[in-house]
Amino acid sequence: MNRKITILGAGLVGSLLAVVLRKRGYAVTVYERRPDMRAQNISAGRSINMAMSVRGWAALDLAGLRKDIEDLAISMPGRYLHQADGSTVFQPYGSNGEAIYSISRGELNKRLMTLAEAEGAQIHFNKRSVKVDVHTNTLFFEGGETQTADLLLGADGAFSALRTAYTHLDRVNASQMYIEQGYKELLIPPAEDGGFRMQPTEALHIWPRRQFMMIALPNPDGSFTCTMFMPFEGPESFAALQTPAEVEAFFRKHFPDALPLMPTLTEDFFANPTSSLITTRIDPWYFEDKSALIGDAAHAIVPFYGQGMNAGFEDVRILSELLDAHGDDWATVLPEYSRRRKPNGDAVGSLALQNFVEMRDKVADADFLNRKKREKELTLTYPGRFKSVYEMVSFSHTPYDTALKCTEAQDRLWESIRHTAPEDPQLETHLATYDEAVKDLDFGL
Numbered sequence: 001m002n003r004k005i006t007i008l009g010a011g012l013v014g015s016l017l018a019v020v021l022r023k024r025g026y027a028v029t030v031y032e033r034r035p036d037m038r039a040q041n042i043s044a045g046r047s048i049n050m051a052m053s054v055r056g057w058a059a060l061d062l063a064g065l066r067k068d069i070e071d072l073a074i075s076m077p078g079r080y081l082h083q084a085d086g087s088t089v090f091q092p093y094g095s096n097g098e099a100i101y102s103i104s105r106g107e108l109n110k111r112l113m114t115l116a117e118a119e120g121a122q123i124h125f126n127k128r129s130v131k132v133d134v135h136t137n138t139l140f141f142e143g144g145e146t147q148t149a150d151l152l153l154g155a156d157g158a159f160s161a162l163r164t165a166y167t168h169l170d171r172v173n174a175s176q177m178y179i180e181q182g183y184k185e186l187l188i189p190p191a192e193d194g195g196f197r198m199q200p201t202e203a204l205h206i207w208p209r210r211q212f213m214m215i216a217l218p219n220p221d222g223s224f225t226c227t228m229f230m231p232f233e234g235p236e237s238f239a240a241l242q243t244p245a246e247v248e249a250f251f252r253k254h255f256p257d258a259l260p261l262m263p264t265l266t267e268d269f270f271a272n273p274t275s276s277l278i279t280t281r282i283d284p285w286y287f288e289d290k291s292a293l294i295g296d297a298a299h300a301i302v303p304f305y306g307q308g309m310n311a312g313f314e315d316v317r318i319l320s321e322l323l324d325a326h327g328d329d330w331a332t333v334l335p336e337y338s339r340r341r342k343p344n345g346d347a348v349g350s351l352a353l354q355n356f357v358e359m360r361d362k363v364a365d366a367d368f369l370n371r372k373k374r375e376k377e378l379t380l381t382y383p384g385r386f387k388s389v390y391e392m393v394s395f396s397h398t399p400y401d402t403a404l405k406c407t408e409a410q411d412r413l414w415e416s417i418r419h420t421a422p423e424d425p426q427l428e429t430h431l432a433t434y435d436e437a438v439k440d441l442d443f444g445l
């Protein structure tokens, strides 16, 4: 354990990474741009709720933290659709009752910071790195201070200072892409008696409206955190909603069942920021044996698969596995980490972009519902042979890259079976074609 580790960013991934590396015996120092969020509320209007799935839980298990986090999480075994015609329907996510878990980003982050400190990590707040010299591993902070790191791990999010520094290196490929939609947090507060105003409480609520959508995730205090996703500009857009009356009319037209549950709608709408959504890619994710990127710093993705944090936590788990395999040999660990994780970071970014169309648009279609039903039947009838891409991503450790590669094969399978009955004798032939298409893929554990 002769390397001293510096982590940039005490977000979700940086804090979890600090716990894991401390448990492995490393000295860990963390520099965080923001003030300590446990001492002051810095998340007004950005109280994002996230869905945690098995990949996230597996990393918490690795760190021995499941029990410390469980009370923050509410199980969501399915999505509850609020259709434009006023009807509602519950769609289970898994074939066997599997769930994803609603958890507040802020509360989880605070808890992880406390756990990191309890393990002996030093977190320094109000330390914004404005520049990194990758060759000397020097961090330049706002205000003029500098620190030289022995081994630097950049967990500093989508606009990572370390990532920016990598983009200036020779033969580094990097890209970023904003989508035309933004998001805004809104709130369904608890009822006066402290209970929930909306049922079911154990579900991810979606109001899919094609060009835009709203989702709501439950919180332990009886509230739901809502997120509106909508284009920045255009006839139905954030730009088109300029007055409280326009907002109220829009909600009365498109979300009439939610409107009475949102007493602070217009205040929240104008007080809370409209934030943008970005996908980033970079190659490679490391520099020599000196530094590497992890979490959103390596792969910022749009939130429509609920996988950004899960993917970042999986990075931490895989890094830890590589340390099991190679010990303190970071000159081997860092390139191997980048080689294994980079295709998966890119793949989950693509899956997330694809899932936006599914969430806002297709979930309301009869064909989509039929496909989900048939996929569940196939999963139950042919365990080990068929699993839908959604279930691979959300309920397994199959590499994201494999899940993405299965998308096309599953689209083709659906094309060949969509007009057939489940007991159609041709099914076996179609499944054999599917088997052939995916036979060389790595499905992991």
Ligand SMILES: Cc1cc2nc3c(=O)[nH]c(=O)nc-3n(C[C@H](O)[C@H](O)[C@H](O)COP(=O)(O)OP(=O)(O)OC[C@H]3O[C@@H](n4cnc5c(N)ncnc54)[C@H](O)[C@@H]3O)c2cc1C
Residues within 6 Å of the ligand: 008, 009, 010, 011, 012, 013, 014, 031, 032, 033, 034, 048, 049, 050, 051, 052, 105, 127, 128, 129, 130, 155, 156, 157, 158, 159, 160, 161, 183, 227, 294, 295, 296, 297, 303, 305, 306, 307, 308, 309, 310, 311, 312
């Ligand atoms: C609307 C929305 C919904 C989402 N829903 C889900 C979901 O359902 N499931 C899911 O898994 N993921 C979800 N995500 C994604 C998830 O929030 C991110 O993937 C996750 O927060 C990434 O963690 P991170 O630690 O890598 O980055 P961050 O959480 O961004 O943390 C980075 C940290 O670094 C600090 N920092 C930044 N720059 C510097 C600097 N220059 N110097 C020092 N410190 C710095 C920041 O202050 C921050 O504390 C969602 C995201 C959004 C926007």
